[in-house]
Amino acid sequence: xxxxxxxxxxxxxxxxxxxxxxxxxxxxxxxxxxxxxxxxxxxxxxxxxxxxxxxxxxxxxxxxxxxxxxxxxxxxxxxxxxxxxxxxxxxxxxxxxxxxxxxxxxxxxxxxxxxxxxxxxxxxxxxxxxxxxxxxxxxxxxxxxxxxxxxxxxxxxxxxxxxxxxxxxxxxxxxxxxxxxxxxxxxxxxxxxxxxxxxxxxxxxxxxxx
Amino acid sequence: xxxxxxxxxxxxxxxxxxxxxxxxxxxxxxxxxxxxxxxxxxxxxxxxxxxxxxxxxxxxxxxxxxxxxxxxxxxxxxxxxxxxxxxxxxxxxxxxxxxxxxxxxxxxxxxxxxxxxxxxxxxxxxxxxxxxxxxxxxxxxxxxxxxxxxxxxxxxxxxxxxxxxxxxxxxxxxxxxxxxxxxxxxxxxxxxxxxxxxxxxxxxxxxxxxxxxxxxxxxxxxxxxxxxxxxxxxxxxxxxxxxxxxxxxxxxxxxxxxxxxxxxxxxxxxxxxxxxxxxxxxxxxxxxxxxxxxxxxxxxxxx
Numbered sequence: 262x263x264x265x266x267x268x269x270x271x272x273x274x275x276x277x278x279x280x281x282x283x284x285x286x287x288x289x290x291x292x293x294x295x296x297x298x299x300x301x302x303x304x305x306x307x308x309x310x311x312x313x314x315x316x317x318x319x320x321x322x323x324x325x326x327x328x329x330x331x332x333x334x335x336x337x338x339x340x341x342x343x344x345x346x347x348x349x350x351x352x353x354x355x356x357x358x359x360x361x362x363x364x365x366x367x368x369x370x371x372x373x374x375x376x377x378x379x380x381x382x383x384x385x386x387x388x389x390x391x392x393x394x395x396x397x398x399x400x401x402x403x404x405x406x407x408x409x410x411x412x413x414x415x416x417x418x419x420x421x422x423x424x425x426x427x428x429x430x431x432x433x434x435x436x437x438x439x440x441x442x443x444x445x446x447x448x449x450x451x452x453x454x455x456x457x458x459x460x461x462x463x464x465x466x467x468x469x470x471x
Numbered sequence: 472x473x474x475x476x477x478x479x480x481x482x483x484x485x486x487x488x489x490x491x492x493x494x495x496x497x498x499x500x501x502x503x504x505x506x507x508x509x510x511x512x513x514x515x516x517x518x519x520x521x522x523x524x525x526x527x528x529x530x531x532x533x534x535x536x537x538x539x540x541x542x543x544x545x546x547x548x549x550x551x552x553x554x555x556x557x558x559x560x561x562x563x564x565x566x567x568x569x570x571x572x573x574x575x576x577x578x579x580x581x582x583x584x585x586x587x588x589x590x591x592x593x594x595x596x597x598x599x600x601x602x603x604x605x606x607x608x609x610x611x612x613x614x615x616x617x618x619x620x621x622x623x624x625x626x627x628x629x630x631x632x633x634x635x636x637x638x639x640x641x642x643x644x645x646x647x648x649x650x651x652x653x654x655x656x657x658x659x660x661x662x663x664x665x666x667x668x669x670x671x672x673x674x675x676x677x678x679x680x681x682x683x684x685x686x687x688x689x690x691x692x693x694x695x696x697x698x699x700x701x702x703x704x705x706x707x708x709x710x711x712x713x714x715x716x717x718x719x720x721x722x723x724x725x726x727x728x729x730x731x732x733x734x735x736x737x738x739x740x741x742x743x744x745x746x747x748x749x750x751x752x753x754x755x756x757x758x759x760x761x762x763x764x765x766x767x768x769x770x771x772x773x774x
Contacts, residue, residue, distance in 0.1 A: 267645045268642070268750070269644065269645055269693075269695070269698075269722065269725055270641075270642045270644070270695070270697065270698075270724075270725025270726070270727065270753070271642060271725070271727050271728050271750060271753040271754065271757065272695055272725070272728050273693065273695055273725075275645050275692060275693070277692075293494070303491055304490065304491050304492070304493050305494065306493040306494050306693035306716060306717065307494060308690060308691045308692035308693055308717055309690035309691045309692070310690050311692045311693075312693075313493075313694075315490070315493065315693070315695065318757075319729070319753060319754065319757040320754055320757060320758065323750075385494075385691065385717060386494060386495055386496040386716070386717075387496050387691060387715060387716045387717030387718075388496065388716075388717070389496055389604070389605065389715070390492075390496045390497045390605050391495060394691065430496075448495075448496075450596055450607075454495055455492070455495050455497070455596065456496060460494060
């Protein structure tokens with residue numbers, strides 16, 4: 262799996278996978294964990310098939326850091342392990358469940374079953390504190406974003422946008438299709454790390470009737 | 472205590488920010504004009520990235536209930552202290568009952584008020600910075616009281632002038648080559664206008680349309696304050712200190728670290744231009760900024 266690099270101004274560099282797949286994404290997370298110890302770096306930020314390394318100082322030697330990262334990449338485990346498994350209870354009572362069922366041609370019951378059956382993996386975190394982008398959703402459930410985004414999506418909302426599914430850690434505006442709600446706190450400033458779901462973690466949703 | 476008689480457009484607490492949490496989806500935040508923040512704190516012999524008030528555009532009115540030393544840097548927001556006009560760059564002593572009143576910008580966009588002693592403010596993930604998008608801390612509201620515990624005495628008022636040009640040096644971004652030659656020329660040679668929807672998260676620029684050679688969408692990737700990204704409408708957005716951790720628009724350029732502070736002094740309606748930089752120039756400029764701050768600190772230590 263080929264990894265290339267480019268400088269991002271004088272403050273970061275980006276490592277990009279030529280072809281992204283879930284196995285390689287896990288290896289990127291492995292690399293991010295190795296590099297987190299580097300005194301030259303302030304952080305390693307996983308994206309979708311890429312990893313951005315933010316430098317502590319614009320005076321850092323970017324090509325040397327890139328070479329160090331690529332040398333580590335050459336030593337990556339063939340099958341990097343997944344992170345922690347989280348089981349999250351979901352009340353599948355979202356306002357858009359009906360539309361998702363209609364769009365997919367499935368019954369609401371079937372949408373819920375398929376959504377709760379898959380094991381998801383956190384590809385990266387972005388958009389807002391603790392918001393995990395999950396891969397692994399049943400393709401049948403893919404659905405475009407709402408034409409008109411909601412002004413307020415409540416914390417805990419479980420939603421679908423395109424091929425992706427995710428949970429809102431806090432109330433925010435959003436255009437994803439809401440199919441359910443979870444009560445699990447997803448972001449807590451008093452925890453270390455503050456986000457419950459970390460890059461590479463696995464998630465299973467359990468149907469809650471409460 | 473400091474009484475907020477009038478909060479104004481957007482006054483909030485900012486410090487060096489909370490870098491290190493992007494992989495948790497947390498923006499770095501911090502002062503939009505990090506240089507002015509550092510100078511304000513240095514004037515009071517405080518660690519340069521200590522929390523201070525960031526006052527945007529003006530309309531803010533503060534009443535001091537104790538005596539103590541403060542420093543004002545950054546924009547000239549038409550401030551008056553106790554009825555007397557005051558230009559930025561000063562440290563001075565305040566007495567109980569005196570009022571610092573910001574009207575509107577004469578030059579620049581954001582002023583910084585540092586306070587000698589301790590400003591007791593809530594910290595989230597190691598920083599007192601207000602991050603509206605993440606809901607970390609709130610901007611100042613009329614009627615607020617800031618818990619200020621003054622300490623230290625100084626030889627007298629001191630003035631330090633800070634620089635500023637409005638032209639930002641930029642390094643090519645990861646997707647620079649995916650834009651056509653015409654777009655490159657237009658980017659460097661146009662006089663861009665900062666749009667009214669600009670805020671601490673991003674500055675939307677308007678000007679000629681920048682076209683990409685390839686139209687394909689990018690997978691999400693890390694972005695930073697100073698990243699110049701170009702969405703499908705061809706109008707660049709420069710990300711500010713509250714930039715979200717990841718984004719998907721192509722990165723045309725990156726403002727060099729040494730010039731990023733200048734963005735904080737440009738507001739909606741102002742023009743902005745870009746100068747191509749090299750990696751060597753960016754390093755030199757950063758070293759010069761470090762030297763400037765070190766010399767300033769040494770100078771202030773003797774005054």
